[in-house]
Amino acid sequence: MKFLVKPLVTAAMVCAAGAAFAQQGQTVKIAWIDPLSGLMAPVGANQLKTWQFFAEKINAKNPAGVKFEIVPFDNKLSPAESATALKSAIDQGIHYIAQGNGSSVAAALIDGVNKNNERNPGKEVVYLNYAAVDPDFTNSKCSYWHFRYDADTSMKMEAISSFIKDMPDVKKVFLLNQDYSHGHQVAKFAKETLKRKRPDIEVVGEDFHPLAKVRDFAPYIAKIKASGADTVITGNWGSDLSLMIKAAKEAGYDGKFFTYYVVTTGTPTALGTTGAGKVYQVSYGHYNMPGESEKWMAEYKKRTNDDLYTLAIYSALESLSQAMAKAKSTDPVKVAAALEGLKFKNFNGDDEIRKADHQLQQPLFITIWEKTSAKYPYSPENTGMTLAPVKEYPAYVASTPTSCNMKRP
Known part of the structure; x- marks a missing residue:
């Protein structure tokens, strides 16, 4: 039997390697x-x-x-x-x-x-x-x-509110979001973080609209203008953001926008040059990242x-x-x-x-909509505009705690 041990061990090793x-x-x-x-x-x-x-x-x-x-x-x-x-x-x-x-x-x-x-x-x-x-x-x-x-949403709002904290010209904020869980979370965390970091800021309006069903945002923009808001915070994405931006441009609203999803298809074109210096995005990356x-x-x-x-x-x-x-x-x-x-x-x-x-x-970046330059040349949808980085928050700063009680198999 002892003569069989080595071949059996070798065979076992081969099988293990094959499995690996x-x-x-x-x-x-x-x-x-x-x-x-x-x-x-x-x-x-x-x-x-x-x-x-x-x-x-x-x-x-x-x-x-x-x-x-x-x-x-x-x-x-x-x-x-x-x-x-x-x-x-x-x-x-x-x-x-x-x-x-x-x-x-x-x-x-x-x-x-x-x-x-x-x-x-x-x-x-x-x-x-x-x-x-x-x-x-x-x-x-x-x-x-x-x-x-x-x-x-909470991680991104931590970054947005940290950035707004150092903007004294932001005094009145309107929250406009899609009427589903994400939109409600954006509004919730915006109010919580602003109260903690900038209690002097007044939330002058809050509204929700159906997800991916609104084609005319003019009534919502009218509410924003009537409120006297100098800044809008929105988690809108896709057509809901591009159509909202289009309506704001047509109505002549010149306040700031803090967004999550300027990059999504159609939004850069809707923004055009009118959003220069007024529209911000928070994300884990941006168009002009090196490497x-x-x-x-x-x-x-x-x-x-x-x-x-x-x-x-x-x-x-x-x-x-x-x-x-x-x-x-x-x-x-x-x-x-x-x-x-x-x-x-x-x-x-x-x-x-x-x-x-x-x-x-991961780290988070605040970027601003502006004209392309030699330093930041990427132009989405050939608009001649780009999102240029203005602030980076390392992963440990952007992180938020968790209450997860993970059930593992």
């Missing part, structure tokens, strides 16, 4: 569940192209040796349609989903993923959230299977005749590839464990997926 690199050459499908129809379709179409663009980039260097394939599902910005898309993806054997547009959709997907993973061991799904920013998703509603790559992202911007525009603005998609794919390499597997259970606490070099610095709640910790 079992993912080499695999194709990993990611179900992209976001709008390709309706008013928000231009944003969804841009982001789908971005997922495909970055999948190609990651595939060329993937440390896990796998190839990512993006499988699109048009959810029409509907939670019900998204639940149907999730079921279809699971039926197709897809273990990774990506979504970002609409926190109401994200809430439905988190619930659906949690139920599936509890009821169907072996068919687990990991949810890569690249833009749905309701803070509850990494607090009271946190899920082991959910990972967020955008900064949440690799600068090259991505140029290449994406050349290839698609569109602008690259959702860099969180790169963060999601880069961390996923590193987690698969670390886990030596594409098994979602093992990959989720490897994603927890993962630290990686990103386009905006050294980032970390916080283990406590799966919220990416």
Whole structure:
């Protein structure tokens, strides 16, 4: 028997090595569940192209040796349609989903993923959230299977309010937001942080409007002008932001705007030159970042005749590839464990997926809408304008605490 020990040990080592690199050459499908129809379709179409663009980039260097394939599902910005898309993806054997547009959709997907993973061991799904920013998703509603790559609403408002704190000309603020969870969170955290940092500022108005249904924002702008507000804070995105900006321009409103999503399709054109020096954005990156992202911007525009603005998609794919390499597997259970606490070099610095709640910790930037220059040359939608950085908040400053009580499998 002793003569058989060495061959058996060798065979075991070979099997172990084979298992360790079992993912080499695999194709990993990611179900992209976001709008390709309706008013928000231009944003969804841009982001789908971005997922495909970055999948190609990651595939060329993937440390896990796998190839990512993006499988699109048009959810029409509907939670019900998204639940149907999730079921279809699971039926197709897809273990990774990506979504970002609409926190109401994200809430439905988190619930659906949690139920599936509890009821169907072996068919687990990991949810890569690249833009749905309701803070509850990494607090009271946190899920082991959910990972967020955008900064949440509270993190972004901490940066905005810190910036406004040093602007004595901001005295009267109007809050105009979409009537769903994200919009209500923006209003809530704006009031809380301004009261804490600038108690002298008066919130002179607050209003909500239906998501992706309003075509004429003139009545809302009339309310803003009547209130005497010198500043508007809004979490609007897509057509709701571009049409709002258009109405403000037509009505001659010349106050400041603090926004989350100036970059989304159509908004730069709606802004034009009239928003120069008046419109600010908070984000985890910007058009004119030096390094690799600068090259991505140029290449994406050349290839698609569109602008690259959702860099969180790169963060999601880069961390996923590193987690698969670390886990030596594409098994979602093992990959989720490897994603927890993962630290990686990103386009905006050294980032970390916080283990406590799966919220990416990263720096935030305040940028201002102005004419392009030799220093900041990128021009979205060929407007001759750009978002120039005016303030950077390191990850530890932009971070907010979590109340997440993570339930792990």
